[in-house]
Amino acid sequence: MDASGAQPLLELEKLSLAFGGLRAISELDLRIGNNEIVSMIGPNGAGKTTVFNVITGIYRPTEGDVRLGGESIAGKRPDRITRLGIARTFQSLRLFLNMTVIENVKAATYGATKASPPESILRLPRARREEREVQALAEEILSFFGERLMGYRWEQPAYVLSYANRRRLEIARALATRPKLLLLDEPAAGMNPTETHEVTELIGRLRGELGLSILVIEHDMHVVEGISDRVVALDHGVKITEGTFEAVGNHPGVIEAYLGRDPEALAEA
Amino acid sequence: MSTEQPPPPRKGQIGVDEWVAQSGERQEATGWRRGLGTLERRVGWWQRLAIVALLGLGFGLITNNVNILTVGFTSVLYAILSLGLNIAVGWAGLLDLGFIAFFGFGAYGYAIFSSTALGTGGMGGSHLAAFESIPIVLVAAGIVGLVIGLIALRLDGDYLAIVTLFVGQAFMEAVNNIDPGTLGGVNGLFGLDGLHGLGGEITTPRGYFFIALIFCAVLAGILHLLDTSRTGRAWRALRDDPLAARAMTMPVNKLKVMAFSFAAMVGALAGTLFAAEQSSVFPTNFTSNILILIYACLVLGGVGTIAGAITGGIAVTVVSAMLTSPKDSAYLFYGLILLTLIWKVRPWRHLAAVLGGTVVLGLVLNAVVGGISSSATAGSPGSVGWIGSAVSHWVIVPSDAATYGNILFIAMICMVIALVRLEGRKRLILAVPTIYIAACCWESRLVVNPAITTQIMLGAILIVTMAARPNGLLGARRVEVL
Numbered sequence: 001m002d003a004s005g006a007q008p009l010l011e012l013e014k015l016s017l018a019f020g021g022l023r024a025i026s027e028l029d030l031r032i033g034n035n036e037i038v039s040m041i042g043p044n045g046a047g048k049t050t051v052f053n054v055i056t057g058i059y060r061p062t063e064g065d066v067r068l069g070g071e072s073i074a075g076k077r078p079d080r081i082t083r084l085g086i087a088r089t090f091q092s093l094r095l096f097l098n099m100t101v102i103e104n105v106k107a108a109t110y111g112a113t114k115a116s117p118p119e120s121i122l123r124l125p126r127a128r129r130e131e132r133e134v135q136a137l138a139e140e141i142l143s144f145f146g147e148r149l150m151g152y153r154w155e156q157p158a159y160v161l162s163y164a165n166r167r168r169l170e171i172a173r174a175l176a177t178r179p180k181l182l183l184l185d186e187p188a189a190g191m192n193p194t195e196t197h198e199v200t201e202l203i204g205r206l207r208g209e210l211g212l213s214i215l216v217i218e219h220d221m222h223v224v225e226g227i228s229d230r231v232v233a234l235d236h237g238v239k240i241t242e243g244t245f246e247a248v249g250n251h252p253g254v255i256e257a258y259l260g261r262d263p264e265a266l267a268e269a
Numbered sequence: 270m271s272t273e274q275p276p277p278p279r280k281g282q283i284g285v286d287e288w289v290a291q292s293g294e295r296q297e298a299t300g301w302r303r304g305l306g307t308l309e310r311r312v313g314w315w316q317r318l319a320i321v322a323l324l325g326l327g328f329g330l331i332t333n334n335v336n337i338l339t340v341g342f343t344s345v346l347y348a349i350l351s352l353g354l355n356i357a358v359g360w361a362g363l364l365d366l367g368f369i370a371f372f373g374f375g376a377y378g379y380a381i382f383s384s385t386a387l388g389t390g391g392m393g394g395s396h397l398a399a400f401e402s403i404p405i406v407l408v409a410a411g412i413v414g415l416v417i418g419l420i421a422l423r424l425d426g427d428y429l430a431i432v433t434l435f436v437g438q439a440f441m442e443a444v445n446n447i448d449p450g451t452l453g454g455v456n457g458l459f460g461l462d463g464l465h466g467l468g469g470e471i472t473t474p475r476g477y478f479f480i481a482l483i484f485c486a487v488l489a490g491i492l493h494l495l496d497t498s499r500t501g502r503a504w505r506a507l508r509d510d511p512l513a514a515r516a517m518t519m520p521v522n523k524l525k526v527m528a529f530s531f532a533a534m535v536g537a538l539a540g541t542l543f544a545a546e547q548s549s550v551f552p553t554n555f556t557s558n559i560l561i562l563i564y565a566c567l568v569l570g571g572v573g574t575i576a577g578a579i580t581g582g583i584a585v586t587v588v589s590a591m592l593t594s595p596k597d598s599a600y601l602f603y604g605l606i607l608l609t610l611i612w613k614v615r616p617w618r619h620l621a622a623v624l625g626g627t628v629v630l631g632l633v634l635n636a637v638v639g640g641i642s643s644s645a646t647a648g649s650p651g652s653v654g655w656i657g658s659a660v661s662h663w664v665i666v667p668s669d670a671a672t673y674g675n676i677l678f679i680a681m682i683c684m685v686i687a688l689v690r691l692e693g694r695k696r697l698i699l700a701v702p703t704i705y706i707a708a709c710c711w712e713s714r715l716v717v718n719p720a721i722t723t724q725i726m727l728g729a730i731l732i733v734t735m736a737a738r739p740n741g742l743l744g745a746r747r748v749e750v751l
Contacts, residue, residue, distance in 0.1 A: 111518025120498030
């Protein structure tokens with residue numbers, strides 16, 4: 001937490017996004033500190049993924065600002081923003097299905113490498129060196145996932161992977177961009193209890209071993225409870241509340257957003 | 270109380286990681302297939318390329334037939350063209366229908382520098398050597414490709430296809446109408462220099478075959494190196510999911526323009542070789558028909574693979590060339606039927622029954638119809654050589670072969686449709702008269718009109734091949750985003 005006033009890693013300030021008359025996000029303030037895990041919860045359609053899309057540059061905010069390490073990144077191109085250190089995964093998996101597992105990871109290093117096509121064709125020193133580094137990085141990242149993405153699968157096309165492994169590969173691919181901040185969009189969606197548990201552990205390791213800051217969208221409250229330093233609740237693009245898991249979970253606004261209003265309370269009001 | 274233990278987990282369960290891991294070993298072939306597989310893994314990509322190139326070289330040295338060498342040149346030319354198209358379509362996933370314009374651009378570019386089109390002075394009159402004109406043309410094509418890529422940036426899929434199709438058409442109209450004095454208009458440019466430089470000039474078909482072969486082999490090598498580099502990976506990522514590619518640090522617009530530009534340069538390279546070999550260029554050399562043929566090459570060979578693009582280019586050209594000769598086309602026609610039967614009809618006794626049934630049906634019908642009316646079998650089969658004499662007492666060809674053939678053609682199509690709809694024994698039985706009618710139609714009508722038949726047969730061959738191998742001859746399985 002940055003109560004001390006230190007520079008937060010990511011800062012959203014009065015961020016708004018409107019599609020014509022529809023306000024998808026309204027004046028959202030959010031800060032994520034270094035090495036912090038923040039969860040974003042909210043009912044379907046609350047605007048969580050839209051927040052991701054604004055942060056990563058797919059949408060340009062209508063108003064407000066997005067700052068990474070104090071620098072405004074609002075309106076920059078997605079590939080530039082990722083190069084600056086924000087990587088994401090997608091809720092509906094978007095792997096490069098016809099490429100091999102290791103190529104998926106290597107492809108994400110495009111922005112960090114510089115060899116031009118002629119250099120690559122002639123295999124000049126810079127191209128060779130970069131290719132060695134990329135290979136080593138990809139192997140290191142894939143090894144981070146233990147047996148799950150190990151050895152034999154590397155040369156197989158990504159479409160042969162199981163659903164859970166595709167989710168892992170998406171995280172691996174995002175790591176290959178060497179991010180400071182990782183945005184995970186429902187990393188445990190569609191997973192069985194064992195796999196969900198593994199995801200919880202994995203997110204902890206991403207912070208602990210790689211020193212990443214992480215913003216997670218997640219519907220599984222066990223995961224949210226297990227990983228979050230802080231929870232942000234969103235509904236209709238408006239931040240309802242923010243705080244510890246317990247505080248947010250008991251907040252009347254959150255309960256209302258998920259379950260609707262208590263009729264007795266309504267009658268009293 | 271029962272103290273029965275739960276059964277130990279069986280080996281070989283779907284969902285168990287180790288079991289999935291061993292799927293490769295379980296599927297491993299045995300015997301000669303295994304040997305072949307090991308050999309395939311040991312031979313590196315450049316060794317394979319060298320072997321194929323040497324085979325081509327050997328082929329060019331052995332044959333002295335000018336026609337065969339010309340077909341050889343054309344097939345290598347189409348291999349180069351489909352390699353170029355593969356960059357845009359196969360790798361970057363851009364449905365580029367303007368590719369033909371760059372083939373034409375290269376050809377006209379070469380023509381201008383190697384003739385008196387620009388007058389007798391300056392660049393035009395100097396009859397530039399090939400090692401000067403080809404690089405100039407390639408760089409120019411790369412720049413034009415870049416510009417067209419920039420225009421097409423905001424378009425995807427079908428929209429991109431339509432706009433680039435217009436580019437191809439616009440090119441043809443442009444060379445037809447702009448400055449006929451220089452570009453020759455509909456009459457084209459002719460009397461071009463051959464490829465020359467350093468005191469030598471290539472004049473023979475064999476020379477052009479070899480030079481095309483060298484260009485193609487070098488190009489294939491370059492493209493392989495590019496494919497396995499960061500650029501190649503980024504193109505393939507872009508094809509699979511542009512949004513994810515963008516989110517993963519890839520500058521999508523730059524990559525698209527690059528793909529356009531590279532494809533344009535390869536297309537132009539093919540154009541220069543084409544113009545030099547033909548020693549003339551005409552606007553009609555660059556119609557949409559040719560574009561479709563190049564697409565056919567790529568799709569038949571396998572979109573997205575270098576080996577596939579080359580194989581497809583050679584296969585389509587050789588088949589087209591064979592189809593223009595009645596003798597060779599008969600081999601193709603009967604060969605195709607026979608191969609399809611062998612491949613589709615199992616067990617062997619069914620195959621024997623269909624083949625035997627077809628032969629007997631023909632002989633009987635020929636005898637019966639000939640007995641009733643001698644004019645009904647008065648015509649002679651269109652095939653020449655031993656096939657012609659072999660089938661002359663089998664097929665029915667009346668004296669008025671054209672009308673009869675037209676009717677048979679429609680009957681054949683109806684029967685093929687019925688054949689596709691039927692299953693099992695009924696299909697087997699119907700196959701006999703269908704093959705016979707097809708043969709009669711072939712002998713009485715199709716073989717006589719090679720221009721039309723070539724297209725029909727090429728289409729049929731494409732359909733059969735694509736049904737057998739949906740990803741092309743050498744293509745790997747590809748999935749769309751699920």
